[in-house]
Amino acid sequence: MSFLKTQSVTLNVLRKGSGTTHTPATIIVGSSKYYYATTSQPQRKLPINFTSIEEKWQQRWKSNKSLKATVNPIKSSYYVLSMFPYPSGMLHMGHVRVYTISDTIQRFRKMKGYDVLHPMGWDAFGLPAENAAIERGIHPAEWTTKNITAMKEQMSKLCIDFDWSKEIATCSPEYYKWTQYIFLELYKAGLAYQKEAIVNWDPVDKTVLANEQVDPEGRSWRSGALVERKKLKQWFFKVTEFAEDLLKDIDRLENWPDRVKQMQRNWIGKSEGAEFDFKIKSKKLEDSIKVFTSRPDTIFGVQYLVLAPDHPLVTKENLPSEQADSVLRFVEDLKKKQNMDAAEESKKGVFTGLYAYNPFTKEDIPVYVAPYVLSDYGTGAVMGVPAHDKRDFEFCKVNQVVDNIRYVVEPVISEVGKEVNLNVPFTADGILTELSGSFKGMKSEIARKEILKEAQRMGVGKPAIQFRLKDWLLSRQRYWGAPIPIIHCPSCNVVPVPKEDLPVLLPLNVEFSGKGQSPLARKEDWVNCQCPKCHSPAKRETDTMDTFVDSSWYFLRYTDPNNKELPFNSAKASALLPVDIYIGGVEHAILHLLYARFISKALYKQRAFFEVPGIKPGHGEPFNILLTQGMVHGRTFKDPNTQRFLKPEEVDTSDYANPKIIATGESPLISFEKMSKSKYNGVDPVSVIKENGVDPTRLHILYKAPPSEVLEWEDSSIVGMQRWLVKVLKLSQTLKTASQTPLPQLNSMTSVEREMYRFTNQTIKQITDAMMTTYSFNTVISDLIKLSNYISSTKDLQANSGVYQHAVTSLVKMMAPMAPSISEECWEALGQEKSIFEHSWPEFDPNALEKQELKCVIQVNGKTRLNMTISKELANNASEIERLVRGSEVGQKWLSDKPIKKLIIAKKGELVNFVI
Ligand code: ANZ
């Protein structure tokens, strides 16, 4: 998925109506100049050459056929998925991080005996390719293919073990044929439809723009023209049909981060309340205005109604003739407003001349039109309660609707602040005042129910639920995407392309100017076709699908990537879904994951795949565990005087901790920030690997921070990982000549052996746990370092001890998922013939975990006098403990020959108190 796609343009995006501001991001495009922080560290002297060892093993793995088989294929399948990248042409550290994590998990699972699926592919449609075509004259297909080749090459350097036999590219006809097929399935199920929607229109280039192509001032990124809002027919997926399921089933996602779940809940935004009818008082029309409110308890405070500017009532025929012209002029002016978001923020409105009847207060109240009421939420009309809603309050003031704002709810503890502040609305729940008739004195919560009951009785209202979630606008007036498989016929209207005619191929021979209609619309020989129903001349749909459609089902295709009959075989998909663990950036927390959930649920409902009973999370949820990885931040230098970002060549970093600005000799300001071109703080993964080796880099990434936290990239500390790997390799080499010795029985181990065996097993237990449940690879690595320190500090055990050998082999095996090449090298040094990945993960021996010795605190009359290590078997043996204490010098001193009145053994033998 594209970190890059969301980063592909340096513009700010404001999602309409949500108030969510997406942070501006920066382009990292294949061929553009990109500054990398220099990795000019003093050359380190290391006794091994990581690159040559890594190359040796990569070669061997390639030719080793038996590696493809799982170690012990009795266990079930395990699907490890990392979000597929947008082929920008260049890997960045974020990619390296995500694939290192997924590779570690999948190698571990393979060694555990699972039949693992770890696929990779390309999210290959999208705007940057089209822009490359417009700006540089390269065909999007060519640009994309080149980038894929380049990135695959870079990936191969990272030693990531992807199953390339499952590779997919969303821009290939073999893939998008099925994206089109799924579109048709949804169409057939009534889940894809067309309606008018507002799009960003560039009046200079005469083209539709994506939201990302409109800057915060509302100007086109290319022409600089102020973008207009135009209504065009667009295609939608009916996500709202699944709103309730998408919301409810979030509770099933036990293994998703809470933060992501909350973001999804907020996005879906369920709101419960009521719909009220207000009868219009007009000779011209017999109608009522329906409003949606979340606060039925404020019905007595309704002092006016407000309609959205494109509410169906707002027409010349419906409005009183004195006001009609001015209202329509107001609405027209709004359409021309450059910045609609600002317009919606504005509380200016216009009186329609209409009045409506509030059935509770029995008053006629004025009806207004204003842009702060959105046409696509609720009923597109609101009841104005200035006393209790902030927006209504402001509207009332700005337009001088009424001068007595009527407070119908007051704070519960009314004694204290009985006087309501009339300069602000009171928006909380409270107690209904005497202005609420028979509902006076009720708490808001109860009043909501009672008023609703009364409204139902009078036939003027009913309970209602609203979702903030909107249907998914999926059509794009763009070339580089999957064509929507629809034909428009003058007599039959909208006709789906018959499935046997799929794919609707994207014609390659088109012209890219970036102006006017999309290249597809201008390609007449492609557009003109025959209606599949009546065979008369017809036209193809020229819109293509949003790339989120491509990525909303790719994980299903991986389960059966070469299927020529269907998008995937249902039994195959059912066997592998839900994805066991999905790893990717948190920037996809909302849209991608929501769309993938929607498509999965829609296909699941059609039984395109099903669930093996008992497998969580169920109900067509596609992803079981979600691991959202944090960003990689780069070391950033700024001039302390000007705050200007400094380029790598302006800073002398030969002393890593004390960099100097070359021109002035001053110390720059140092911070860690999101890597970006404009901050010159990017790090090129390929050169990092070249310089430091793959395995040290992988370990470094995993060690510096837990997966979900920000990683502050400092390649100066990779050397720590290099040194440790060298140490483990040496440790393995000490065993080279030793003959392999079996593990002795627990009870025949010496105490030194017993303790090392315990330590090793304790480490296996902890690490296995972390690899299965917490993914805290940083603690895994520190546990491995502790184990290797323990092994090398145990001087009493020789290389030919079975316990010692067990400790070293376990250490190397547990290192293998994270540092595959060096672990193989160690494994070979240990005299092993088969690849380490053909061996299984070490199992821990629960019997070994108990400590054989007790650290025992000896007290005399409650005062601590002595610490002693005793054998565990003696823990309850009072006379033996007494003998040992008396036998020691200190014990002898405190006890001398005095008789023992009482001997108290507490804490399972860890505390012994002699009362004398
Ligand atoms: C009267 C009222 C009184 C309201 C009060 C709120 C507080 P949520 O909870 O987010 O769903 N509303 C309804 N439709 C709207 C539209 N199309 N455009 C703008 N605002 C709209 O918000 C529901 C509330 O948002 C509704 O409840 C309505 O204002 C407003 F003390 O009705 B309320």
Ligand code: ZN
């Ligand atoms: Zn026809």
